[in-house]
Amino acid sequence: MIRLDRQGFIIHASANISELGIDCSAALLLPHITDLAERDHAPFLGEHVAATLAGRGQTGWIEFPVIACPEHDTCRETGCQRWYALSLKPMLDEAGTPDGALCLMRSIQQLRSLEGELHARAITDPLTGLANRQAFCASLRRHLAHGGGQMIAVFAVDGMRALLMRYGQRTADEVVWGFAKFLETMALPGHELAQLDGERFAVLLPEMTSRGAREWAEDVVATFAGLAAPASAKAPQLTASAGLARVECTVDWTLREAELGLVLARAGGGRQVAVAGHRRAA
Structure with missing residues (x-):
């Protein structure tokens, strides 16, 4: 579970986020939700989150890879890349305007690996x-x-x-x-x-x-x-x-x-x- 502010910065996250190489409790600056995504997929994730926080996003899950290792900022080895799915639910203030969002993330790495294996077998x-x-x-x-x-x-x-x-x-x-x-x-x-x-x-x-x-x-x-x-x-x-x-x-x-x-x-x-x-x- 992740809580975002209205700009998409992570203001609270469950302890499991440490598996993605991020320690919110020790961070001097709040990490942004796009910091979780692999660099090439960060813009896509950012656009989706921004649209949801603005009240015009689509419901459902989006999928993106995460670089999950201690060298989170520099590592680009294929073995460190894991796929996750993210679902966002906007939170509204008393006036009914978006005031951040609650996020659910779940690993879909096993499903992605199976899809890749099936595709390889097909060709x-x-x-x-x-x-x-x-x-x-x-x-x-x-x-x-x-x-x-x-x-x-x-x-x-x-x-x-x-x-x-x-x-x-x-x-x-x-x-x-x-x-x-x-x-x-x-x-x-x-x-x-x-x-x-x-x-x-x-x-x-x-x-x-x-x-x-x-x-x-x-x-x-x-x-x-x-x-x-x-x-x-x-x-x-x-x-x-x-x-x-x-x-x-x-x-x-x-x-x-x-x-x-x-x-x-x-x-x-x-x-x-x-x-x-x-x-x-x-």
């Missing part, structure tokens, strides 16, 4: 940990909104269906996971990786020319073939192929062009990089 592939198709398409839409023009590559391990039928789902999952980790090691700073489905991966290649994108993709394909060379004649030969396209028109068009390039590359025997209408061995 992440559970097997590889990469962004999923939904997240990658959202990224493409953002790039298209700014004009597009970037290159993307769509990769797939050749012969995954035959591998699945011969060795089973567990082995296929291990190959998919391994190829995802391989792509992560080959990706350059700024590249965005995603898993489009069970066997196809996409990489957004910002600030790369079409020639640079082709050379990078060919290096990926050749390196994977070398690393995945079978140790014996009975082991499967793993190779990969890729299709390239430029981010333009729409998300569906962009992905269709890249996936058509992948189809052409695999139709040529695999271990190739192709653009729709053009093929070139790695």
Whole structure:
């Protein structure tokens, strides 16, 4: 429980406020309610409190993060940030004008953490940990909104269906996971990786020319073939192929062009990089 004066300064608070790094009893100057909020959210909290104290605020709860540690004024570490919800009830004097407010604050950190976890699961592939198709398409839409023009590559391990039928789902999952980790090691700073489905991966290649994108993709394909060379004649030969396209028109068009390039590359025997209408061995 917190009591505010008509300017929003804290004139009384329960002992629990010490958990937020503020000691009202030892303060020479009254802290303002916005002193509780993380710096970037203080203006929003201040506007809401000012409107409520002026008698024009909306009822209900507002949410904001608090920097809750001894270094309250300087600490900006993510682990020190906790989310709280605040509800205000204006107090009126005998003339019926606002004369401060009573505030209730409650922690919603657990709810926020759960929401963040659910969001992360919704946009992440559970097997590889990469962004999923939904997240990658959202990224493409953002790039298209700014004009597009970037290159993307769509990769797939050749012969995954035959591998699945011969060795089973567990082995296929291990190959998919391994190829995802391989792509992560080959990706350059700024590249965005995603898993489009069970066997196809996409990489957004910002600030790369079409020639640079082709050379990078060919290096990926050749390196994977070398690393995945079978140790014996009975082991499967793993190779990969890729299709390239430029981010333009729409998300569906962009992905269709890249996936058509992948189809052409695999139709040529695999271990190739192709653009729709053009093929070139790695």
